[in-house]
Amino acid sequence: MNIQTIQTQPFNDQKPGTSGLRKQVKTFQQPNYLENFVQSIFDSLEGYQGKTLVLGGDGRYYNRQAIQIILKMAAANGFGRVKVGHRGILSTPATSCVIRKYQAFGGIILSASHNPGGPDADFGIKYNTGNGGPAPEKVTEAIYARSQVIDSYKILEAGDVDLDRLGESKLGEMAVEVIDSVQDYQALMESLFDFNRIQQLLTSPTFRMAVDSMHAVTGPYAKAIFEQRLGAPAGTVKNGEPLEDFGGGHPDPNLVYAHDLVEILYGENAPAFGAASDGDGDRNMILGDHFFVTPSDSLAIMAANAKVVPGYSSGLAGIARSMPTSAAPDRVAERLGIDCYETPTGWKFFGNLLDAGKATLCGEESFGTGSNHVREKDGLWAVLFWLNILAVRQQSVEDIVREHWQTYGRNYYSRHDYEAVESDRANTLIKNLRDRLPHLKGEKLGSYEVEYADDFSYTDPVDGSVSQKQGVRIGFTDGSRMIFRLSGTGTQGATLRLYLESYEPDASKQNLDPQEALGELIQIADNVAQIHELTGMDKPTVIT
Numbered sequence: 001m002n003i004q005t006i007q008t009q010p011f012n013d014q015k016p017g018t019s020g021l022r023k024q025v026k027t028f029q030q031p032n033y034l035e036n037f038v039q040s041i042f043d044s045l046e047g048y049q050g051k052t053l054v055l056g057g058d059g060r061y062y063n064r065q066a067i068q069i070i071l072k073m074a075a076a077n078g079f080g081r082v083k084v085g086h087r088g089i090l091s092t093p094a095t096s097c098v099i100r101k102y103q104a105f106g107g108i109i110l111s112a113s114h115n116p117g118g119p120d121a122d123f124g125i126k127y128n129t130g131n132g133g134p135a136p137e138k139v140t141e142a143i144y145a146r147s148q149v150i151d152s153y154k155i156l157e158a159g160d161v162d163l164d165r166l167g168e169s170k171l172g173e174m175a176v177e178v179i180d181s182v183q184d185y186q187a188l189m190e191s192l193f194d195f196n197r198i199q200q201l202l203t204s205p206t207f208r209m210a211v212d213s214m215h216a217v218t219g220p221y222a223k224a225i226f227e228q229r230l231g232a233p234a235g236t237v238k239n240g241e242p243l244e245d246f247g248g249g250h251p252d253p254n255l256v257y258a259h260d261l262v263e264i265l266y267g268e269n270a271p272a273f274g275a276a277s278d279g280d281g282d283r284n285m286i287l288g289d290h291f292f293v294t295p296s297d298s299l300a301i302m303a304a305n306a307k308v309v310p311g312y313s314s315g316l317a318g319i320a321r322s323m324p325t326s327a328a329p330d331r332v333a334e335r336l337g338i339d340c341y342e343t344p345t346g347w348k349f350f351g352n353l354l355d356a357g358k359a360t361l362c363g364e365e366s367f368g369t370g371s372n373h374v375r376e377k378d379g380l381w382a383v384l385f386w387l388n389i390l391a392v393r394q395q396s397v398e399d400i401v402r403e404h405w406q407t408y409g410r411n412y413y414s415r416h417d418y419e420a421v422e423s424d425r426a427n428t429l430i431k432n433l434r435d436r437l438p439h440l441k442g443e444k445l446g447s448y449e450v451e452y453a454d455d456f457s458y459t460d461p462v463d464g465s466v467s468q469k470q471g472v473r474i475g476f477t478d479g480s481r482m483i484f485r486l487s488g489t490g491t492q493g494a495t496l497r498l499y500l501e502s503y504e505p506d507a508s509k510q511n512l513d514p515q516e517a518l519g520e521l522i523q524i525a526d527n528v529a530q531i532h533e534l535t536g537m538d539k540p541t542v543i544t
C-alpha cells in the first residue's frame with residue numbers, strides 16, 4: 001500500500017459559504033485545490049479512524065473525478081469504510097439518510113446545488129456531520145482555518161474504483177461499498193407516508209401529475225418512487241436522466257428556471273399537480289393546475305395538515321423557518337400551540353433544533369422544506385407530503401391553499417434577486433442601509449411607518465452560539481416587512497436578495513398578484529436602498 005504525502009500551499013479562497021465551498025469547476029481543477037480542502041476537512045475532525053464516511057454527489061461535471069480523489073484520500077487518512085453512491089450519485093437528502101441509518105462518522109456531498117453544471121459552470125463540496133446535517137459554523141470555520149495553513153495532504157496511490165458496479169471492494173485497507181443510490185431513501189419515505197393512498201391517487205384516471213427532475217440528481221429517485229413503486233404512468237417524470245451539465249439548464253426549481261414544467265402546468269389540459277427539484281434534490285417547487293404555491297405557504301400548509309400524514313400524525317414538536325421566510329408558518333404554529341423558531345438563512349441552523357426535538361418541520365423561502373426525518377431539506381419528501389395531503393383531502397392544490405388563506409390570512413410574499421452585481425456596489429448598498437438603521441424607527445415611508453429596523457442576529461437556543469449580521473430588516477407597524485441580504489451561495493460577484501412580505505386577513509383581498517399587493521413596498525425598498533442606482537439594474541434578474 002503506497003500512501004503518498006504531497007507538499008502543498010494554501011489557497012486563500014476556501015471559506016465555506018451558506019452551504020459548503022462552491023466555486024467554478026476551473027477553480028476546483030487547479031492542482032491540489034480539491035485535495036487541500038478535503039485534507040482540511042479531515043484534519044479538523046477527530047476520531048474518524050476506522051469509521052465510515054458516506055460519499056456522493058449530484059452527478060454534475062467533475063463529480064466522478066472528485067470522488068476518485070476523495071476515496072483515495074479517505075483511504076490514506078485511515079477511514080475504515082466509504083459508502084459511495086452508485087455512479088457517484090447520491091442526492092443531498094439521501095446522503096443525510098444514509099449517514100443516519102448506518103451511523104456513519106460523516107459524509108461528503110459534491111454539489112453546487114441549483115447552480116449550473118459543466119466545465120464552465122460550478123462545482124461544490126460540503127461536509128456533513130454524524131447527525132446527517134451540514135457542518136455547523138464552528139466546524140466550517142475550523143476547516144477554513146486549517147485550509148489557510150495546510151502544507152501537505154495524504155493520498156493513496158491506487159487505481160480508480162469502479163463506481164458503476166454495486167458491491168464491495170478494497171482500496172488499500174479501506175472498504176469501499178458502492179451502494180444503491182435510492183433504496184435506503186425510498187425505505188425511509190415508505191415509513192413516513194401513506195403509500196397506498198398515494199398510489200390510489202396516482203393511478204386514478206382523473207389525476208395527472210408532472211415531475212421535473214431538471215436532468216439532475218432526483219431522476220432515478222423520482223422514477224423509482226413515483227413511476228415504479230407508486231404506479232404513476234411512465235413519462236410522469238420529465239428530464240429524469242442526470243446529466244453532467246443538467247442538459248444546459250439551470251437546475252433551480254422556481255418559476256423562471258423550471259420553465260418547461262411551468263409551461264405544462266399553465267398550459268391547456270394541465271395536470272392537477274406539478275413539482276420540480278434542484279441539482280442535488282433538496283429543493284422543491286410545488287404547482288397546481290395554473291397555480292404556484294409559494295414556499296413559505298407550502299411549509300405553513302404542510303404544518304397545518306401534518307395530522308393526515310402517518311409519519312407526523314402524532315403532532316409536531318415545533319416549526320422552524322429562516323428569518324426571510326414569511327410568517328405564514330408562525331400563524332399555524334400559534335393555532336397548534338407550538339413554538340415557531342426563526343433562524344438565519346442556511347439549513348445548518350435547523351440542525352440543533354431538530355436534534356434537540358424542538359422542531360419537527362422546517363422550511364425556507366428558498367424552496368426548501370424538510371423535517372426531522374433527515375438533517376437536510378428534502379425535495380421529494382415535500383412532493384410526497386403534498387401528494388399525501390391531496391390523496392386524503394381530495395381537493396385541488398389551489399382549493400387547499402385558498403382555504404388555508406381564508407383560515408389563517410394570506411402572507412403576500414415575494415423575493416427579488418439582483419444577480420451578478422459587482423461586489424463593491426453590493427457591499428456599499430448594505431453598508432449604507434446599516435448606517436441608516438438607527439434613524440429609521442418611527443419614520444414614515446410612503447403609507448407605512450417603520451416599527452423596527454435592525455440587522456438580524458440569532459442566538460441558538462440549544463448551544464447559545466451567536467450569528468450576527470444575518471440580514472437587514474425593516475419592519476412596519478402593520479406587520480409588513482422587507483429584508484435585504486447578500487446571498488452566500490453565488491459564485492460570481494454578489495447577489496442582492498430583497499424579500500418582501502405583507503399580511504392580508506381579509507378574504508376578499510387575497511386574490512391579488514403578489515407584485516401588485518407588494519407594489520408600494522417594492523418602491524419603498526428601492527428608495528431606501530437605492531437598488532437601481534447602485535446595482536445599475538432596472539429590474540431584478542429573478543422574481544420568486
Ligand code: G6P
Nearest residue numbers: 018019346347364366487488489
Ligand atoms: C442553499 C441553502 C439554504 C439557503 C439557500 C439560499 O439552498 O441550503 O439554506 O436558504 O441556499 O442561500 P443564499 O445565501 O444564497 O440566500
Ligand code: ZN
Nearest residue numbers: 113114280282
Ligand atoms: Zn440544493
